[in-house]
Amino acid sequence: MSYLEELKQALAADRVTTNSAVLDQHSRDESYHTPARPDAVVFPLSSEEVSRVMKIAGKHEIPIVPFGLGTSLEGHVIPYAGGITMDFSLMDKVLEIKPEDFLVRVEPGVTRSKLNQELKKHGLFFSVDPGADATLGGMAATNASGTTSVRYGVMRDQVRDLEVVLANGEIIHTGNLAVKSSSGYNLNGLFVGSEGTLGAFTELTLQVYGIPEMTIAGRADFSSIDEAVSAVVAIQSAGIQVARIELVDAASIAQVNAYSHTSYPEVPTLFLEFHGNEAGLMQDVDFARDILSDNGCSNFKFEKDSLARAQLWDARHNLAYAAMRANPGKKMMVTDVCLPISQLAGGIHAAQEALRAEGLEGGILGHVGDGNYHALLMIDVENPEEMAKAEAFNRAIVEYALSKGGSCTGEHGVGIGKAKYQQLEHGNAYSVMQALKKTLDPQNLLNPGKLFYETGNSAAMQ
Amino acid sequence: MSYLEELKQALAADRVTTNSAVLDQHSRDESYHTPARPDAVVFPLSSEEVSRVMKIAGKHEIPIVPFGLGTSLEGHVIPYAGGITMDFSLMDKVLEIKPEDFLVRVEPGVTRSKLNQELKKHGLFFSVDPGADATLGGMAATNASGTTSVRYGVMRDQVRDLEVVLANGEIIHTGNLAVKSSSGYNLNGLFVGSEGTLGAFTELTLQVYGIPEMTIAGRADFSSIDEAVSAVVAIQSAGIQVARIELVDAASIAQVNAYSHTSYPEVPTLFLEFHGNEAGLMQDVDFARDILSDNGCSNFKFEKDSLARAQLWDARHNLAYAAMRANPGKKMMVTDVCLPISQLAGGIHAAQEALRAEGLEGGILGHVGDGNYHALLMIDVENPEEMAKAEAFNRAIVEYALSKGGSCTGEHGVGIGKAKYQQLEHGNAYSVMQALKKTLDPQNLLNPGKLFYETGNSAAMQ
Numbered sequence: 037m038s039y040l041e042e043l044k045q046a047l048a049a050d051r052v053t054t055n056s057a058v059l060d061q062h063s064r065d066e067s068y069h070t071p072a073r074p075d076a077v078v079f080p081l082s083s084e085e086v087s088r089v090m091k092i093a094g095k096h097e098i099p100i101v102p103f104g105l106g107t108s109l110e111g112h113v114i115p116y117a118g119g120i121t122m123d124f125s126l127m128d129k130v131l132e133i134k135p136e137d138f139l140v141r142v143e144p145g146v147t148r149s150k151l152n153q154e155l156k157k158h159g160l161f162f163s164v165d166p167g168a169d170a171t172l173g174g175m176a177a178t179n180a181s182g183t184t185s186v187r188y189g190v191m192r193d194q195v196r197d198l199e200v201v202l203a204n205g206e207i208i209h210t211g212n213l214a215v216k217s218s219s220g221y222n223l224n225g226l227f228v229g230s231e232g233t234l235g236a237f238t239e240l241t242l243q244v245y246g247i248p249e250m251t252i253a254g255r256a257d258f259s260s261i262d263e264a265v266s267a268v269v270a271i272q273s274a275g276i277q278v279a280r281i282e283l284v285d286a287a288s289i290a291q292v293n294a295y296s297h298t299s300y301p302e303v304p305t306l307f308l309e310f311h312g313n314e315a316g317l318m319q320d321v322d323f324a325r326d327i328l329s330d331n332g333c334s335n336f337k338f339e340k341d342s343l344a345r346a347q348l349w350d351a352r353h354n355l356a357y358a359a360m361r362a363n364p365g366k367k368m369m370v371t372d373v374c375l376p377i378s379q380l381a382g383g384i385h386a387a388q389e390a391l392r393a394e395g396l397e398g399g400i401l402g403h404v405g406d407g408n409y410h411a412l413l414m415i416d417v418e419n420p421e422e423m424a425k426a427e428a429f430n431r432a433i434v435e436y437a438l439s440k441g442g443s444c445t446g447e448h449g450v451g452i453g454k455a456k457y458q459q460l461e462h463g464n465a466y467s468v469m470q471a472l473k474k475t476l477d478p479q480n481l482l483n484p485g486k487l488f489y490e491t492g493n494s495a496a497m498q
Numbered sequence: 499m500s501y502l503e504e505l506k507q508a509l510a511a512d513r514v515t516t517n518s519a520v521l522d523q524h525s526r527d528e529s530y531h532t533p534a535r536p537d538a539v540v541f542p543l544s545s546e547e548v549s550r551v552m553k554i555a556g557k558h559e560i561p562i563v564p565f566g567l568g569t570s571l572e573g574h575v576i577p578y579a580g581g582i583t584m585d586f587s588l589m590d591k592v593l594e595i596k597p598e599d600f601l602v603r604v605e606p607g608v609t610r611s612k613l614n615q616e617l618k619k620h621g622l623f624f625s626v627d628p629g630a631d632a633t634l635g636g637m638a639a640t641n642a643s644g645t646t647s648v649r650y651g652v653m654r655d656q657v658r659d660l661e662v663v664l665a666n667g668e669i670i671h672t673g674n675l676a677v678k679s680s681s682g683y684n685l686n687g688l689f690v691g692s693e694g695t696l697g698a699f700t701e702l703t704l705q706v707y708g709i710p711e712m713t714i715a716g717r718a719d720f721s722s723i724d725e726a727v728s729a730v731v732a733i734q735s736a737g738i739q740v741a742r743i744e745l746v747d748a749a750s751i752a753q754v755n756a757y758s759h760t761s762y763p764e765v766p767t768l769f770l771e772f773h774g775n776e777a778g779l780m781q782d783v784d785f786a787r788d789i790l791s792d793n794g795c796s797n798f799k800f801e802k803d804s805l806a807r808a809q810l811w812d813a814r815h816n817l818a819y820a821a822m823r824a825n826p827g828k829k830m831m832v833t834d835v836c837l838p839i840s841q842l843a844g845g846i847h848a849a850q851e852a853l854r855a856e857g858l859e860g861g862i863l864g865h866v867g868d869g870n871y872h873a874l875l876m877i878d879v880e881n882p883e884e885m886a887k888a889e890a891f892n893r894a895i896v897e898y899a900l901s902k903g904g905s906c907t908g909e910h911g912v913g914i915g916k917a918k919y920q921q922l923e924h925g926n927a928y929s930v931m932q933a934l935k936k937t938l939d940p941q942n943l944l945n946p947g948k949l950f951y952e953t954g955n956s957a958a959m960q
Binding site: 134135136137138139178179180181185186190192193202206207208209210212213214215216217218219220221222223224225226228229230234246248249269272273274275312313314315316317318319320323374375376377378406407408437440441442443444445446447448449450454457458461462463464465466467468469471472473474475476487 | 596597598599600601640641642643647648652654655664668669670671672674675676677678679680681682683684685686687688690691692696708710711731734735736737774775776777778779780781782785836837838839840868869870899902903904905906907908909910911912916919920923924925926927928929930931933934935936937938949
């Protein structure tokens, strides 16, 4: 019996497909990486079904790629080795909300916006906000973060337990419901960020937060990126707890204005948000205002009103879509490096230098409170010269970040795009990672060619 | 050449000893677990020396136990299999403080109080406070936490990078200096809490915090533990950010009074602390006062004064020593389970029930904001009947915690004492942990018999 026949018996015939349009939908993510189609797509309904798929794949040595919504930015879900793509869109239930424990249990296909809709009824919210309306399974797989991580932490910090189906079809739980534990090895942390290379997540228990008593957002204009970054460092050194602190450069503000019909001054801008009780917030905001002003902020505007706040963050979040709209036919390369805060200004300068050196145009933006910045380039992937320049730029900023004790990716993950920097970043620890992979996936069937650099994946566009 | 001769050549003759008194010092921790002597103790000065020791141990198949100060509570550092104890007391330097990045780089033998002395000059502090003045290497090995974790997180949350010497003598770095990273597997998280079973830590880069603008501590008296726990849940549900929230039962307050010459009312008591800016704090404290009162608090007293605050926390921290003083000749068993907050009151009731059922006396205390409580029993380890009762009590509360989605240890770690509950707690994930251990320590020489249950360690007192 072929593996497809076995899959159809193990699931249901209508949830195993080789339909060309469906294969196409699962051939790409939101990045510039070259598409590649899987041989089949399955839509499991339960961990038991996922386990059956794993066993069939193991028996026939077929690669498996878990798939959420395809919003990844480094080609994580592109099945370069073919095989089965496991689409979790039918496992999209919020299973349980436990307000007293600030916990929620969800299936991996739930998106963060759907979760937040459900949580709102209980006065709760889920903090991780990577911009895209990704699935929670995908966000756990890449250790996503985003605008609010400076205050609430990254995806790994929110995961209390994962149900994981291993390569051999075994089902495990990586954690428990307690706030903390010193019992056994930290499997939660190991599986979060493993990008589908160690197992497929079939259930997540996540920490959530009470909606803060008060939220104030604001926009601060600067005449240079340097001043804006100094202001961020000064605010953090003063111990002011910001909930978000985002840098957007002048070029990107121009694209935001064009796309979102806003009229923000087209200068380097910080978008800020503060969460807390009213008295504490007002003191923090006053203090922050002084610090911003001391660091060259020419104009700042704080918004308590929820509509004005929403407009502000929509503008920030639509940046990638604005860039895509402005560059039809091109594809997006969003670089993503993270530096110690003290090295951030230098890192951004180096990025601007590298852009000039390659003759490229790109917007600089990022989660500067975490030392994480992006350069957003729209590139013509059919133009080998432009691709080579973009790759050279990418390598330059990664090497700069690593030389300063940073990381080649703060939040987008490794996927195919950053696999080639793993040895450089991790040194001897890279062999430890390879050994762990081999232990848990001895046939190398789980998202092969991702996270680790293989001769096979060097052929693919990286 | 014997392995001792090789060690003397690899280090220096005076840093390799088989002196009986030194072996005795390394035969025990602060717990009730039966002592056992190593065959030799070495005092390395550098990661290179640690690497040499590892290679010699591997060649001769000699077990190795890393040792900080011996403050562990589950027998972690007791070398039941003999071999080499690697004492890190000579690697006790604070190597670098980076105030702008809120980072510090230390050797593993630095104690948390020594670190805090150094940090104070920079307006910074290290948050994890397990009570004992443990070494930072030991605290990372057990994923220690303590009174402040409810606000700042546990040891794992503070570790940005570890330098680790693996069983084969290879030296790796598990992380970097950036605030966040999605690059490769999360080795930081895996090695923190690995209790010396995967490698020896030779350097730690840790996150530190700015000393808050203002700190207010307080004491709230209740007539029942139930009311005190309800108050904790209510304070957290209200979104008030407490920096510490500790429960101490009436019996323990009596021991505190006797030991610390205080005169606290001998009733169930919450010790609280709040960190923040003045305006925010005053609003939080007022709100907390109302909630405490609504939940049956009969008397509360807040202290802004640093001396009064220090006295309060000294009293809390001296609890274990108070119990030891009050029970000469006995040894301390501090149970340590963690529950989802919603299950905490039930868990404490079950513990009180189990104490009564076994006819034992014990104080109940704990980090209730994390759902983590301890029962502190002083036991006569020479009395088999008393030991059996204590073990039965321990098993009862662990099983209760696990049945409610909790963990068999919130902060003390597994060591020898909780090894027998690992299979029950982790199910199929336990075999994953065993596979990881085998991958990184194929000869099972690194702290053998700890964290994993082995026939060999069942003979030792657990």
